Amino acid sequence: MSMGGPLVEFEGFTLELRTEQGPLRVLDGVDLRIDEGEVLALVGESGSGKTLCAQSVTRLLGDDRARCTRGGVRLAGVDVFKADERALRRLRGATAGHVFQEPAAALNPVMRVGDQVLESLRLHRPTEATRAEVVRWLARVGIPAPEHRARQYPHELSGGLQQRVAIAIALAPRPRLLVADEPTTALDVTVQAQVLELLRELRREVGMAILLVTHNLGVAESIADRIAVLYAGQVVEEGSAASMLSNPSHPYTRALVAAIPRMGHARGELASVPGGVPAPGSWPGGCRFHPRCPVARPSCAMETPPWTAFAAGHGSRCPYPAGGDRA
């Protein structure tokens, strides 16, 4: 908070993965910012690069796997792609905690869950962490009978409880940012509602910022302040969660919103987009959405559309936004 600037800032961030076939560009000129205490949802379909963005906040992909070729990412004022391993270790956990889609994969299967929370507490405050604090954290994330659960192993817990433990581990060091990558995707809808409610509560109480990665627009809208839509390695639209999905501008966002079946709406054809999301390495030239775009013009195949801001905090990478036909 002392820095004044945003907590997270992506600036023209371009990332390449090392593959057997040579470098593969997976993110291309991503601009994003998250202020202290703010919730940004990053939405996109598979292959859009949303998870890579989340992993880049604390540079979880090693130099042997990924390289930033242009721009960069700053977390709490630190340029993470220039920082050394020691500085990164300080950022991971203490400044930014991570929660992933599969809680089981994030938990140590042969360690009692209470010990894992304790380890997370001690990692950043070696001395004073206590068992009582562990139990308080487990209770805080809504785990019933926390004293009992603390002594159990991950496999003895349901998916919903495992995710709560993973959230407790991520939040125990009181990070300023929680990076949550599809945290509710593996959960049933009623349990998903519980975990989203928990994240909203914790955010109110602790005042942390959240970077939420999700493919579910409804989840994004229900928790975020702002939403950024990613397509083929680029942010194509960004705006406030309260208004963007009811008034999407970019043809891709409009298509996504229209493709969701909704309860109580007319049956019949769902608006669908032909084709699929292009994989990295086969991105088309010009606007990357133009081969699937219902309103593409010949120029869209040639020119890379610039970012157009058309309202406070709302902008898109399409020069022909919404037109008269507001979805």
Place this chain on the structure above:
Amino acid sequence: MSLLEVHDVRMHYPASPDAWGRPRAWLRAVDGVSLSIAEGEVVGLVGESGCGKSTLGRVITGLERPTAGTVRFGGRDVAGRAGTPGLQLVFQDSLGSMDPRWTAAEIVSEPWRARGRRMARGELRRKVAGLLSDVGLEAAAMDRYPHEFSGGQRQRIGLARALADEPRLLVCDEVVSALDVSVQAQVVNLLMRLRRERGMAMLFISHDLAVVEHVSARMAVMYLGRIIEEGRAREVCARPLHPYTAALVSAVPEPGRARGGPALQGEPPSPLSPPPGCTFHLRCPIATTRCGAVSPSWREASPGRWVACHEAGPTDPGVQASPAGTR
């Protein structure tokens, strides 16, 4: 006489064997389900993981022989008989179960080979091309291998394979769940078109309430091995009678829809030891003492609307301790 008549089906699996391998408990995956589907009708089956909906799909298509109850298809007893002509199952990754060294043509024509139908190579390729075109794929796709297709394309090939059998009833188990939303809309539209053109009936199994409502005329909601509510899909979602259905509906995050009431507490109990009385009473916001003791009867709350709940809608006049889900 319906096309499919499922009567009081139970599927219990032995669990936690003792030292002599004798089961100490039974996992009641499906615990007394009755369901009928008319010729050409689309019925949705919705529920969370572990509720038994996939097991029911496997029982209906003969992949599992039920512990008790009857399954009749076209008037014939088909319980435990896989490969009944006209009855096909498509699931989340149908191609995952296929030999990866088979071409799409070999996969699609598999039902013909299984039934010993021989045909000349030219005729076979022409028929496969016809099926691929029905599911929106080019004829050139027939010589490619599963790994060369995207998720949406693989699902289309799985569908083409099922269509080769000219099914009168297609059981779809989470067929669009793994797909991105823009591709999901394509496959949902495709299913609806195929159903119209071929007049086949469908059982559409999914955890996604909005998708189920979109495709189905009638829907059934499953909880812990039993159907707890059934009716016209539209009405069930708009005015749910059972408190569990109501919780499901309000938990669905949908853009532009205000969040429903507080999230449902807890998680479904284990099917190894379902609670007495109504299996939902421990999580139910309106449960009374009766609910913990007496299993609610399956009753018609209004014409075509069935529910298993003591408290829902018009009160239950004659309370009998009959198991839910049976008629």
